[in-house]
Amino acid sequence: MDQNQVLNIIKNSDNQIEKFSNLDAEIALIGCILWDNRNYEKVSDFLDESHFVDKNHQIIFKQIKDLLNKNILVSPITLKNYLSEIEFGLGITPYLNQIKDSSPSTQNTLQYAKIIYELHLKRSLIGIGQNIIHETSDTKADNTGESLIESAENDLYNLSNSGSADRKYIKFGDSLKDAVNIINEAFKREGKIAGVASGLRDLDNKLGGLHKSDLIIIAGRPSMGKTALGTNIAFNVAKSFKEKIDEIGNKKLIDGGKVAFFSLEMSSEQLATRILAEQTKISGDKMRKAELSKDDFKKIAKATSDLEDLNLFIDDNPMLTIATLRARARRLQRLHGIDLIIIDYLQLMSSSNRSKNENRVQEISEITRGLKAIAKELNIPIIALSQLSRQVEQREDKRPQLSDLRESGTIEQDSDVVMFIFRESYYLERMEPIKKPEEIEEKYLERTSRWQELCEKTHNTAEIIIAKQRHGPIGTIKAHFDSNYTRFSDMNVKDYDNIME
Secondary structure, eight states: OHHHHHHHHHHHHHHHHHHHHHHHHHHHHHHHHOOOOGGGGTTTTTTGGGGOOSSSHHHHHHHHHHHHTTOOOOOOOHHTHHHHHHHHSSSSSHHHHHHTTTOOOOOHHHHHHHHHHHHHHHHHHHHHHHHHHHHHTTTTTOOOOHHHHHHHHHHHHHHHHHTTTTTOOOOOHHHHHHHHHHHHHHHHSSOSSSSBOOOOOHHHHTTTTOOOEEEEEEOOOOTSSSSHHHHHHHHHHHOEEEEEEESSOOOOEESSOOOOEEEEOOOHHHHHHHHHHHHTTTOOOHHHHHOOOOOHHHHHHHHHHHTTTSSEEEEEOOOOOHHHHHHHHHHHHHEEEEEEEEEEGGGGGGGGOOEEETOHHHHHHHHHHHHHHHHHHHHHHEEEEEEBGGGGGSSOOOOOOGGGGGGHHHHHHHHHHHEEEEEEHHHHHHHOOOTTTOOOOOHHHHHHHHHHHHHHHHHTTTEEEEEESSOOOOOEEEEETTTTTTEEEEEEEEHHHHHHH
16 A cells, blocks of 8 residues: 555545534534533533534533533523633624524433534544554554554543443442342352452452452562462463353353463463473473473373363563553453453553653552553453562561552552462571571570471461452461472361461
8 A cells, every 4th residue: 555545545534524523413412501501411421522523612512511510500691701702703692692592402412412422433433543544554663563453452442431422320229239149149159259269268268259340469579479379370260160151142150260361570381381380290490401200291291181271361471561451451351251360460561651750659550540440341350460679578577568569559559459478488498597606506406496397387388468358358368388389279277277376
């Protein structure tokens, strides 16, 4: 396609834009509001001045909106004091009276607004199409096809969320029915939980599962096992996926779910190796060094066969913005119907429009708000892994607190659940007693023995600290952690009792 063809397409598009306008509807709507200011309430939640084509109508509607929001009566007489004569050429009052008198019927206010909004959408779609043509045809632009698609999807998403002429309020009775349905489904489940089961019994009992539209933060210092817990939950949910089709052909989730894992730190092959290590109980270190026996190869082959149809989708693009995540998540939702998103990890993401003047706290704020918005839009839980600041290491008790979250204000505020992973053994193993110059052997051996006892007691154990939960209580859960296979599992009752003593 040469430049002349592109220019012709854009020119034709400009002609099409002119067709998608209705000045009579704009006049009629303003007239309805001037007749009765209460008509503004019918359109205020989706219509604004940018949806009008005529510049004068944009100015009038914006002034009407500003005055009514201040509870000031709007009429041709009161508007005269706020509008400039120069902007209209004619006298303002006669012009407004003419608009008021030309209104056919105030009962059709909503219909006029819908016409204006619908035409605005069509003009915007043509504009997006023009932008796609321009960006795609620009030989100087360093844009890949994939980035152009993501940009277009983001433009369409922003347009779809700019308002809706059919937006309705939800009666409490309808919301109550939905809540009862969720409770009923939870009661019918064997696990008696309302959300998606994480696969860890004690955690599910505390949280009631992973709830739809929730933003869940799992935070910890390096080497605490954040990615391990994320992959464990991803595997457990995907492995237990089960759905049925009802009598009218609708799919209904019975257990588990389809999972999208966005890994900014590790490659898809590394994540797959981790899951293989968890399931075969062959350490990832042995796999990397190729220290494998024939039996090991047999276990790997069998596990590979069992896992190849796992409902787990991995995106290991290291450059991930909120706009990109939204576009890819919506695509996965449309193609596969995902039920859970996991992101590893939050601090590696960047905002959509990062500027030099924007600090990291503002950027994280945009990211967390964006994640919560995606969770609500797709109506699925999102788990975001997060780093903790170094101030944890400076305390004697190294159990994390909410204030330890990096850029903690917005992360804590926007999330529904905040969990910390803490493994005391990680710190104890690095505190092996060293004999002091003047210390007697008996005293040194006593300290070493006490250290060994503590290491033995905390070996392969982890604490999952629920520091915030909108839907239920906070508290600490003990879990078993096998560092050889990076695997979290439920603590046996006997082991749990020994730890709590």
